[in-house]
Amino acid sequence: MANNEDEKKEQIGITVKKDEDFSEWYTQLLQKAELIEYTEVSGCYVLRPRLYSIWEIAQNYFDNLIKKDGVTNAYFPLFIPESYLQREASHIKGFSPEVAWVTHAGQTKMAEKLAIRPTSETIMYPSYKKWIRSYKDLPLRINQWCNVVRWEFKNPVPLLRSREFLWQEGHTVFATKEGAWEEVLQILDFYADLFENLYAIPVLKGIKSEKEKFAGADATTSVETFLPSGKAIQGATSHLLGQNFAKAFDITYTDKDEKKKHAWQNSWGFSTRSLGMLIMFHSDDKGLVLPPRLASNKVVVVPIFFEKNKDVVLKKAKELVRQLEEFNPIFDNRDEYTPGWKYNEWELKGIPLRIEFGPRDLEKKQVMIVRRDNGKKEAVPFKDIKKKIPLLLEDMQKSLFNKAKKFLKDSTAETTSWKEIEKAIKDKKLVKTIWCEEAECEDLMKDRTDGAKILNMPFKQPDLKGEKCPQCGKPAKKQIYFAKSY
Ligand SMILES: [Zn+2]
Known part of the structure; x- marks a missing residue:
């Protein structure tokens, strides 16, 4: 039994250290923690349920921020006619090497080829032209959650550089440059909020150089950070598009003075790339470490029992699990694995708190709670568990952020x-x-x-x-x- 157990442990655990072989560590972690599945198409990955649930929480958080600020969601088509994409010259120049095209329907060549959206400016703005007539129609502020395709030929890295990814793209229209710029900065603050308060990742806010700005924008602002791999990464961008697209797509409005004027536009986005940043930043040699606010299962309850006391331990454990419903607990009562095996598995998968509970704890009317981030273990009386868990989760969220801030400063x-x-x-x-x-x-x-x-x-x-x-x-x-x- 023991040998068998060791063998299995080796199979599920990560076999290299984060600071020795970062890229192998990352690849193993993504697969062994059941986050990513590779596919036959290079640069395209399956986001497994454990990973997708993190994305859903991030989506929700950001969606609330922008909706409270007056943005609404909509959906525009995946396919962009070539002529649309070409209307803004610097935009197409910036994207053309990585655009994937649909050229045939069945065996028939299409009259106009269609781009699979690399970003949606050029498919959204013909509609905006129709919807905007007067200053009363402004500001127009729409966001969409969708996938985009950028057929890069550089080495793909799951989540960080993939050919298809998920994101949100906000596309907004204002009467004045000042109104547009104010929003650019507001949205950048939302991104900083998302990264710092949810992902526990400190960011550097600023403006891109002319060379590095978005193709077709007047100015690009960004939040950036620096990862333990020794490379920086852009977390999100908020662009002042100016009037470039408004002129190319003829988006005008009649102002209070009855004069026809070109509108001012912004676009802004963050993507599933942020999940790669998250995983790289906090995780360790044992596996995934998640800031508790991004964990859908915040605790796992592992009962420890032998044949003779199985019933009494499981009964109490079940009662505990019911009490902890708000933390969406995993109840690991599997017979075929030892407690040690289960600890390794849930550490690999990044459950923030582990509650261990055996016959001796039952006598003492307590459980042991173990933190995923620092391994600290403490005995907590039954009556205090519900109070204690939120405190531990909050402390873990804070201490991950403080550790990350120190790392950024030291780097x-x-x-x-x-x-x-x-x-x-x-x-x-x-x-x-x-x-x-x-x-x-x-x-x-x-x-x-x-x-x-x-x-x-x-x-x-x-x-x-x-x-x-x-x-x-x-x-x-x-x-x-x-x-x-x-
Ligand atoms: Zn110089």
Whole structure:
């Protein structure tokens, strides 16, 4: 029995360490914790129920934030006529290499090929043109939850770089630039709220450089973070589209002064990529670690029994499970596995709290509660369990966030010396530095660091008078975050 048990343990557990072979650790974790299933199509993955339930909670949270702010949901078609996609020149230029096309219906070649949406600006805006007549129709604020396809040829990484992913895309229209910009920042605050309060991931808010902004936008703002793999990642973006699309799609309104004017537009989104960030950030060598707010099952109850006391232990355990209904408990009363085996499995799958309960605990009228994040174990009397669980969950949520904040701080190198920048990038750090704001210099920075790029520029900029750009020596104009990224 014991040998058999060890063998099984080996099969279900992760066999490499996170800090030794990050990418193998990530791949094993996704499969062994039953989050992702690979398919025959490279870059396309099954999101299994354990993972999808996390996405549903995130969806719900963000959906509430935007609805309270006045946004409504709708759905637009998956297929975009080629002529629509081509209407805004810089937009199509930015996307064309990764667009997947439908060219045939059965054996018949189609008169106009259809793009599978890489993003929905160009399919939504012909409708917006029809719906907007007067300033009274504005603002128009619509969001959709959907899938998009970007046929990238780089190495796919599940969740982080996949060919099909799920996301929300908000598309809004305003009468003035000021109104649009105010929303850009409001939505960016919602994304920061989502990442920090739900995902327990600290983010850096800022504006993208001209080179890194969204194709077709006047300005792109983003929330970025830095992962234990030594690479930065963009969590979400909020774009000021300006009037580029309004002009291309002829979206105009009659203002109070009876004059016809072009509208101002925004778009903003976050995706299932955030789930990859979540998993990479908090999980450990034993498996998935979830901030409790993202866990649909917050506790697992594992009764410990032998044949002679099975009935009395299970009876009490069942009673406990009923009392803890609000935490959606898993009741693991399987006969064929030992308690130790069950502990490993639920640690792998990231259940925040484990409640162990055996004959001796029954005598003492208590249970043992074990935290997934730090392994701390404590005895809790029966009468206090319902009070104690929410406290432990909240504390775990907070301590994961604090740990992540410390990691981000410790991973950041602030310097204005080019030599130190190169070294920090080699050492897999996030660099906070300054820059001349010239595109040519940005290209050189990328070349000289083997691909590091400017993530964004903080909104609150320091006074850089007299400071020099570390790369080229010209006057520095902007403080930036700079790192290798996904
Ligand atoms: Zn420079």
